[in-house]
Each structure stands twice: as C-alpha cells, then as structure tokens.
Amino acid sequence: MDLEDTAARLGVPVEDVDRVHRLAGDRPSAPLPAKADAPAILDRLAVRPDDAAEIMAGWPDPGSPLWTPELRWLLDRSIALVRADLGGHGWLSPGPELPRERGPAWRHLYVYAYLALVDVVMGYHRDHGIADAVSWVTLADLGRNLAVDRRMRREGWPVMQSWLTLHARGGIYELGRLQHQRGGTTIGLHIPESGPMTPEAVAASLDEARAFFPRHFPDERYTEFSCSSWLLDPQLLEYLPEDSNIVRFQRRFELEPYEEPEGQDADVEVLRFVFRTLTTPLDQLPRRTVLQRAIVDHLKAGRHWRIRRGRFPI
Numbered sequence: 001m002d003l004e005d006t007a008a009r010l011g012v013p014v015e016d017v018d019r020v021h022r023l024a025g026d027r028p029s030a031p032l033p034a035k036a037d038a039p040a041i042l043d044r045l046a047v048r049p050d051d052a053a054e055i056m057a058g059w060p061d062p063g064s065p066l067w068t069p070e071l072r073w074l075l076d077r078s079i080a081l082v083r084a085d086l087g088g089h090g091w092l093s094p095g096p097e098l099p100r101e102r103g104p105a106w107r108h109l110y111v112y113a114y115l116a117l118v119d120v121v122m123g124y125h126r127d128h129g130i131a132d133a134v135s136w137v138t139l140a141d142l143g144r145n146l147a148v149d150r151r152m153r154r155e156g157w158p159v160m161q162s163w164l165t166l167h168a169r170g171g172i173y174e175l176g177r178l179q180h181q182r183g184g185t186t187i188g189l190h191i192p193e194s195g196p197m198t199p200e201a202v203a204a205s206l207d208e209a210r211a212f213f214p215r216h217f218p219d220e221r222y223t224e225f226s227c228s229s230w231l232l233d234p235q236l237l238e239y240l241p242e243d244s245n246i247v248r249f250q251r252r253f254e255l256e257p258y259e260e261p262e263g264q265d266a267d268v269e270v271l272r273f274v275f276r277t278l279t280t281p282l283d284q285l286p287r288r289t290v291l292q293r294a295i296v297d298h299l300k301a302g303r304h305w306r307i308r309r310g311r312f313p314i
Contacts, residue, residue: 001073009070016096017074024077027084030116035059041118044136046143051150055111058104066105078113082165086124089171089182093162100154107154110161114142117168124170128216138174139167144193151276159272175212176205182220186311187213189227193273197245202252210314224311227253230266230273232308239294246291253310266305270295 003021007014033041038059042052060067060075067075078095085092100107118139125135142164149156166172172181172190177197181188187209191197206225213222232250240247271278274295275285282300287293298305 006070006073009068010074010096011099011102012096019093020074020077020081020095024080024084027080029076029079030083030120032060032112032116033118035061038115041115042143044140045118046140048143048147048150051143051146054104055108058108060105060112064105066103071105071109075109075112078110079116082113082117082168083120085165086120086169087171088169089166091162092165092169094165095161097158097161100157110164111142111146114164114168121168121170128170130173130216134173134175134212138172138179141167141174141179141192148193148276152272152278155278156272156276173209173212175208177201178205178209180205180209180212182213182217185221185223186226187222187224187314189225191229191231197249199245199248202249222314224313226309226311228261228307228309230270230305230307232310233266233306234308235298235303235305236294239298240290244290250310252312254312255308255310258306258308261307264307266307267299269307270305 001021003017004014007017010017032038035056038056039052042055047055058066060072074095082092082094094110094113098106098109121139122132122135125132145156145160145164149160166181171183172179174180174192177191177194179190179192181190195201209225213220231246232253232255234250234255236246236250268278274292277285282296285292285296287296295305
C-alpha cells in the first residue's frame with residue numbers, strides 16, 4: 001500500500017498511518033457483529049438512541065459509499081492493532097485522529113473497532129472467570145463517553161478513542177463507583193461520571209477490587225492503589241469544605257512529589273471533566289456548585305491546576 005497516499009486521503013500525517021501499519025502488521029482483525037444484532041449490543045453498551053442512530057447510519061456495509069478503501073483499511077488495521085495487545089493495560093492509541101465532520105463513518109470509525117472487539121474481550125474475560133455483569137458494566141463506558149462527546153459538541157473524542165482501548169483489551173474493570181486499571185503492582189483508580197463519590201461508595205469499590213484481582217488475576221501481585229488526577233490537587237483544599245467527597249477522597253492518598261505531566265494540561269482536564277467544554281469563556285461557565293466556582297475563580301486569578309499522583313497500600 002502507498003502510505004503517503006492513504007494518509008493524504010485520510011487527511012492525517014503519514015507518520016500516523018505508518019504507526020498503524022507497523023503495529024498492526026499482518027495480525028488478525030475481528031469481524032463486526034451482524035448489523036441486525038448491533039442495536040441490542042449498543043443498548044447493552046449504554047449507547048444513547050441519538051448516538052446509536054448515527055452509528056447504525058454509518059454502518060460499514062459492503063459496498064457502502066460512506067466507506068472508502070482507506071477507511072476500510074484503517075478500520076481493519078485498527079482492530080488488529082488493539083487485538084494484538086489483548087490483555088495489555090497501558091495507554092494505546094488505536095489510530096490517528098480523523099476529521100470527524102466528514103460523516104458518520106469518519107466520526108465513529110473507532111466505535112466500530114470497539115464493537116468488533118466486544119466478543120474478543122468478552123472471551124478474555126470469560127477465560128479469567130469474570131462475570132458477564134462486570135464485563136458489560138465495564139464495556140458500557142462506551143455509551144457514557146459518546147454521551148459526553150455529544151455534550152462537548154464533539155470536542156471530547158480524541159482522548160476517548162485511546163481511553164477505550166483499555167476496556168477493549170481487558171485492562172480496566174468498573175467495580176462499583178470506581179474503575180480499576182491493571183498494571184505492574186499497582187491498581188490505577190479512575191473516577192467515571194456516575195453519581196456522588198461518597199466515602200461509602202469508594203470504600204465498597206476498593207473492597208470489591210481487593211477480592212476481584214486475586215480471584216481473576218492470581219498471577220498478578222498488587223500492593224497499592226494509585227491515582228493520577230487533578231482531583232488530588234491540594235489547591236482544592238483552599239475552596240472545598242472539609243467534609244466534601246473530594247477532600248475525603250484526597251485524604252486516602254500519600255502524594256508523590258509534583259512533576260509536570262508530559263502531554264497533559266491540568267487546566268484543560270479540569271474544564272473537560274467539570275464543565276464538559278474546552279471552548280466556553282470562563283465568564284460564561286456555570287457557577288452552580290462550590291467546585292465550579294472554585295475552578296473558575298482559580299483560573300480567573302491567573303493560577304493553574306495541577307495533576308497530582310498519589311497512592312495508598314491495598
């Protein structure tokens with residue numbers, strides 16, 4: 001194949017196409033589910049009706065004029081790239097960021113890749129004795145992220161397409177209030193948008209993880225929980241009450257010395273997660289909660305948020 005021509009047709013840097021070509025190689029892909037079964041699968045993955053309708057409208061049917069040869073190549077090799085790292089738990093981009101305004105095939109290409117991998121990762125889960133209920137609630141983060149992307153007027157997806165490869169490889173599990181990411185000797189904690197982060201809900205999720213990983217991954221030895229997030233920034237203590245859920249979550253952790261994270265802007269991450277927008281001027285952001293007022297006032301004062309990393313023993 002001509003990598004430069006493919007990249008030009010996709011509207012992406014040739015380096016991005018070369019990366020997919022190298023990592024996927026001639027490794028096996030995986031088929032999408034039958035189109036007739038897709039609506040029920042999307043429902044189980046908590047995909048909202050408006051997003052599901054778009055996904056179905058752009059379905060990669062044979063002969064569909066929406067799917068150019070370079071798009072079909074990228075879909076096939078993206079699936080192969082992620083499948084080749086089944087069981088992996090590191091950050092993995094499935095492919096280049098596409099010009100999503102060009103239509104549903106372009107907008108949802110990595111969603112189709114995710115759907116093709118559902119059976120693959122469910123088999124991985126079954127091999128590890130993981131209950132279907134845990135599998136489906138974990139994989140349903142797809143619907144949550146599509147809904148967030150819609151709320152963000154399509155500004156959110158480039159990060160999410162890589163985030164969701166953790167789910168498609170068996171690298172992360174949603175156990176109660178928190179998501180738990182495998183890795184080394186540390187279980188990484190993530191906080192999905194799924195209701196109040198009460199101390200009781202957090203404690204129950206941690207207890208579930210303490211039983212889950214020895215049972216399903218007995219060859220892995222975890223000694224601590226960790227989290228890397230702006231939620232651990234001690235500057236929040238200047239604004240939030242002592243009994244807030246965020247402050248009580250922070251108290252669980254021993255913070256590591258601060259290091260500027262590579263490739264992450266804490267101010268951008270705060271706006272993404274608190275307001276679900278990256279372009280709204282500060283003066284136009286809502287101020288309904290103590291946290292919203294804190295974020296805006298801090299930034300308007302010319303200060304910046306920090307992503308901090310902390311840990312505590314299992």
